[in-house]
Amino acid sequence: MKTKTLIAKDRKYLWHPFTQMQDWQTEEFPVIEKGDGCYLIDTEGRRYLDGVSSLWCNVHGHKVKELDRAIKKQLQKISHTTFLGLTHPTAIELAEKLAAIAPKGLTRVFYSDSGSEAVEIALKMAFQYWAQKGHPEKKKFARLENAYHGDTLGAVSVGGIDLFHQIYKPLLFNTFAIPSPYRYRWETGSDPEKVKNESLNSMEEILREHHQEIAAFVMEPLMQGAAGMIDQPTGYISRARELTRKYNTLLIFDEVATGFGRTGEMFAADHESVTPDIMAVAKGITGGYLPLAATLATEEVYDAFLGRYEEFKAFFHGHTYTANPLACAAAIANLEIFEKQKTLEKLQPKIRLIKKRLEGFYKLKCVGDIRQCGIMVGIELVRDKATKEPFDAKEKVGVRVIERARKKGAILRPLGSVIVLMPPLAMTERELDRLLDITYDSIEETTNKR
Ligand SMILES: *Cc1c(COP(=O)(O)O)cnc(C)c1O
Numbered sequence: 001m002k003t004k005t006l007i008a009k010d011r012k013y014l015w016h017p018f019t020q021m022q023d024w025q026t027e028e029f030p031v032i033e034k035g036d037g038c039y040l041i042d043t044e045g046r047r048y049l050d051g052v053s054s055l056w057c058n059v060h061g062h063k064v065k066e067l068d069r070a071i072k073k074q075l076q077k078i079s080h081t082t083f084l085g086l087t088h089p090t091a092i093e094l095a096e097k098l099a100a101i102a103p104k105g106l107t108r109v110f111y112s113d114s115g116s117e118a119v120e121i122a123l124k125m126a127f128q129y130w131a132q133k134g135h136p137e138k139k140k141f142a143r144l145e146n147a148y149h150g151d152t153l154g155a156v157s158v159g160g161i162d163l164f165h166q167i168y169k170p171l172l173f174n175t176f177a178i179p180s181p182y183r184y185r186w187e188t189g190s191d192p193e194k195v196k197n198e199s200l201n202s203m204e205e206i207l208r209e210h211h212q213e214i215a216a217f218v219m220e221p222l223m224q225g226a227a228g229m230i231d232q233p234t235g236y237i238s239r240a241r242e243l244t245r246k247y248n249t250l251l252i253f254d255e256v257a258t259g260f261g262r263t264g265e266m267f268a269a270d271h272e273s274v275t276p277d278i279m280a281v282a283k284g285i286t287g288g289y290l291p292l293a294a295t296l297a298t299e300e301v302y303d304a305f306l307g308r309y310e311e312f313k314a315f316f317h318g319h320t321y322t323a324n325p326l327a328c329a330a331a332i333a334n335l336e337i338f339e340k341q342k343t344l345e346k347l348q349p350k351i352r353l354i355k356k357r358l359e360g361f362y363k364l365k366c367v368g369d370i371r372q373c374g375i376m377v378g379i380e381l382v383r384d385k386a387t388k389e390p391f392d393a394k395e396k397v398g399v400r401v402i403e404r405a406r407k408k409g410a411i412l413r414p415l416g417s418v419i420v421l422m423p424p425l426a427m428t429e430r431e432l433d434r435l436l437d438i439t440y441d442s443i444e445e446t447t448n449k450r
Contacts (some may be wrong), residue, residue: 007029053424138212265374368388
């Protein structure tokens with residue numbers, strides 16, 4: 001089918017996520033037909049660098065032969081069988097592998113299909129854990145401000161993106177919000193130690209006062225992604241662990257974005273050797289190939305669900321496609337590539353290259369703050385550097401930057417006025433250089449020619 005026809009049919013039949021469909025009728029967009037390594041290729045044959053890993057999930061690139069092969073091999077056995085009352089070898093093998101690489105102590109794997117579900121499951125687990133431990137009063141959640149944990153209602157409830165909260169508020173449950181350590185816009189100044197301590201003091205205050213009713217504190221460790229890449233100072237997650245332990249509250253890490261190497265270690269928790277009680281993973285788990293997620297728990301959490309059948313202590317949750325064999329096969333192959341190709345080792349010089357190149361971005365007139373954790377990057381654009389005055393939403397500065405980037409051959413996706421870079425781990429240094437060149441030029445051209 002010709003590109004024109006495809007676009008017309010898309011506009012006629014589809015409803016895209018997070019998209020004002022009225023604009024979609026007139027906006028230009030590429031129709032991506034193929035992938036090749038870290039490139040996306042549209043129906044006109046144009047090649048684009050995949051600068052945000054196809055929404056933060058691609059790891060080793062597209063059309064990776066080991067991953068393709070693993071899925072084909074599984075296809076020849078079975079594509080799907082239920083996990084309710086049955087099991088299958090691929091899911092078992094993957095669970096063993098996940099337990100082996102997860103922070104020490106996270107030994108139980110509960111599968112689902114998306115990051116939102118993995119978080120939803122974590123919340124229900126924490127809630128039911130306390131109910132069955134004789135503490136039904138522990139039924140609330142604490143979270144960070146600006147948090148993003150997915151789009152289902154439980155996940156939105158523990159999220160803190162105002163835009164989503166406004167409209168759905170009547171459907172959400174209340175939570176305790178802790179100020180996230182957003183240094184650039186912290187009220188009393190940007191000194192990292194001060195910001196860290198003040199944020200952690202608020203955390204302790206809330207836990208001290210309300211721990212009797214709090215089931216768990218849920219957070220994205222090291223980097224709050226969808227908030228605009230807000231990074232946490234060193235020591236923050238260890239202290240969160242100490243405080244949740246001190247106040248007898250479970251700690252849930254949402255590693256949906258940070259997991260599988262994105263921060264430079266396999267998991268964000270590894271940077272400070274922290275073990276949460278429950279951990280949600282998704283995005284990178286299949287190398288960005290197929291939908292799969294997992295919620296990992298400690299034996300302590302798991303044990304609270306054991307009992308005689310008629311006690312009804314089982315975990316009442318499951319999806320039709322739980323532990324889909326094709327997705328599990330892709331996930332195993334993904335982890336094998338990490339091992340065989342030493343992906344994390346090879347990533348370190350790339351992280352340094354990005355860091356070095358980003359320093360030069362401060363020369364740009366509208367670059368207010370640059371935040372990086374591993375290969376997760378947020379470049380915050382502001383109207384006025386001296387006052388940190390933000391751009392007006394109407395100006396759509398982020399959108400304009402990525403439109404320019406697209407013309408220059410890179411696919412990006414902004415978060416408001418924050419330009420996000422999150423390349424696949426496999427992106428070569430040359431490709432990274434080009435991605436950074438395109439990003440730099442696109443920001444410069446957009447903000448100089450306003
Ligand atoms: C993307 C994301 C989610 C939601 O995952 P989906 O697979 O899109 O449902 C949850 N938490 C974090 C931190 C994320 O980045």
